[in-house]
Amino acid sequence: MYPTVDPLAPNGISRRNFFRFAAGASALASLPILTEAHLAYAERPKFADPNKGIHIDANENPMGPCEAARSAMINIVPRGGRYLFNGEEELAEIFAKQEGLSPESVIPFAGSSEPLHYTVLAFTSKDRPLVVADPGYEAPMWAAKVSGAPIMKVPLADPKGAASHDIKAMLAASSNPGVIYICNPNNPTGTCTSPSDIEYAVANAPKDTIILIDEAYIHLCDAPRSINFVKEGKNVIVLRTFSKLYGMAGIRMGFAIGKPELLAKISQFGGMNSLPITAVAAAKASLLDADLVSTRKKIIADTRMQTIAWLKSEGYSTTPSESNCFMLDVKRPGKGVQAALGSKDMYVGRIWPAWPNSVRITVGTPDEMMAFRKAFTEVMASNTAGLVAPKLPGRLEQMPFTHMS
Template sequence: MYPTVDPLAPAGVAPTGISRRSFFRFAAGASALASLPILTEAHLAYADRPKFADPNKGIHIDANENPMGPCEAARQAMVNIIPRGGRYLFTGEEELAELFAKQEGLSPESVIPFAGSSEPLHFTVLAFTGKDRPLVIADPGYEAPMWAAKVSGAQIFKVPLADPKGEAKHDVKAMLAAASNPGVIYICNPNNPTGTCTPRSDIEYVVANAPKDTVILIDEAYIHLCDAPRSIDFVKEGKNVIVLRTFSKLYGMAGIRMGFAIGRPDLLAKITPFGGMNALPITAVVAAKASLLDPDLVPTRKKIIADTRVETIAWLKSQGYSCTPSESNCFMLDVRQPGKQVQAALAAKEMYVGRIWPAWPDSVRITVGTPDEMMAFRKDFTSVMSGSTAGLVLPKMPRRLEETPFRHMS
């Protein structure tokens, strides 16, 4: 059995070095849930940036953002709705959920819009884990579920990825064996930070063999960037599966905030008491609807990002470096030395790359930026790696969460 993990331990999840007091200053019970920060990729990326980083300067390929931003139709939709910004317009949320449900062959009751996918991720862990219901996740993997599990009192089992030097996929049999009664098994597909996909057959194995009360939480934040089969059909079949979707990645709406939780109505009913009934920004609602109605958006952007990723990884391999076989907008790069040294040296050139996962301390995560940004990355990476980072005075990093401008963004 894999050991449990305290995500607040100094050697635990990234961002390391964040104080215990800065996260959980609350009493036990309902007040704890009300005050818990809902962590997002933005929080975790910002917390790991050097203190001297200026968000308005340099190149930021550290937060899995899409620099293309919203599509033109989404931008125009937001402009057009601004005069009606004094209204809540709840019907817009209903129309958006109905549109997505129709496109995916779902019942509208199986879809709930949220401000991004971080809220339903967080609420699912709170709803289905607890003192006797652990959380099982991959390592390295997206860290946010662990913070919610800490509040619910759940044990956390981190299971190393299978074939880390190759496919770097979820080790589904080991994940099933890690705990006898998991409340949630979390699968991010494609995985963050590796960008790698877990085969459909493996995901089917988890769904078929998990304990009957276990919820399989499948995070498809990056699914539009790959050719892997989607998992929404598990919901149609009535399985214990909740699927997360977001407009933050391929759709370029990270700062606008829109996403969905997709699942059986009875499962969704258990996560909504934790939140999700608040009115959503009407700008985000209309931008999401316009994006869904653009038939060329996904294939066009998927190709642009894939071409840039493939060219960048090919160049790195030509220089003798290994990368994960990503199908997403990020990948892990083995720099063959402590990753924090390379991260800091690049930051000194105002080239900000992603954080380091304790399981792979010699690797850094690279977000796929624009072609011009990735050419600039090549130049700075060559400069840094041609010199020695030994003896480099590291900036004070990571930044503590209490110093960030973020509130409880989701």
């Protein structure tokens, strides 16, 4: 529960943010937080200079922050010697007003990776499994490993078609799941799960189960948003990030959205430090740019559709993505193709064990995707058998997962 008094209010920090600064730190607060950047780096074929070659491997937005966000960061830098805590509260209020939420239902974080991990830590245990789609984003599974929770991996439904979450199978995977994780659109496939399926998950999950809906890529598609579940008081936590459409992956800003009592539980694991004022300023400016989402959504969609159409004309199939990434079936071991492309300084995404003949492609700029076409044509005309990327020191270890059929 929130404090009944507001001792920090004179400094601009409200009762709803007080626990972020005053809550007792958990013993797990220092656990490593894995992000898309960590996972992409672990799969790169060599020590790749991020300033060289073409990187379409980490679902980044090569457009970077919008002009308004860049100006906001420059303008706030002279005030960097001050603890400007009230900026976070203002940011949450802007977002809450835009979405029709109560401000108490929104907490800013440095990206969405932290609240993703903290949600899994807060609501899973050795007796409360994590249920995820396969292939899907791996980060929540690493948090479950820390909490000691079983991990139930459920294959996507109709993988050669819609490649959406198989919600009924996910609900059947455990009688008492702690968290059911739905990434919509899904990473790595870029595919969306229907609103009726998500509604079914929320309506039919056990009463103490948290439905964690990761909307990192939601701005890139037409799928209905899931924030209404929060407004209805459901056991749903929605994650948003500025890393994708807003082009702020290296700046780090995101939101956890949920009932205040759920947010209080996840915030016990971290999020007590103030956020960088540059990130807060950039996020506010981005939210207030009325044309940003629609403009960038079209640019990315046009480039994605052109690339997928070309691949289809060359005889290759992809997932029906609505995001800034898709899975490409290369008809041979994906690791060999990945390594061969890496030798040309063309870095594509990692391979998921469930789909060993597919690689994930991030949608880059039109010029980058034209360069990808050239490199891909050359690689596929060669023999990639046996080509495997050399392991990197500290590479992510293999984890034991439970597979559901």
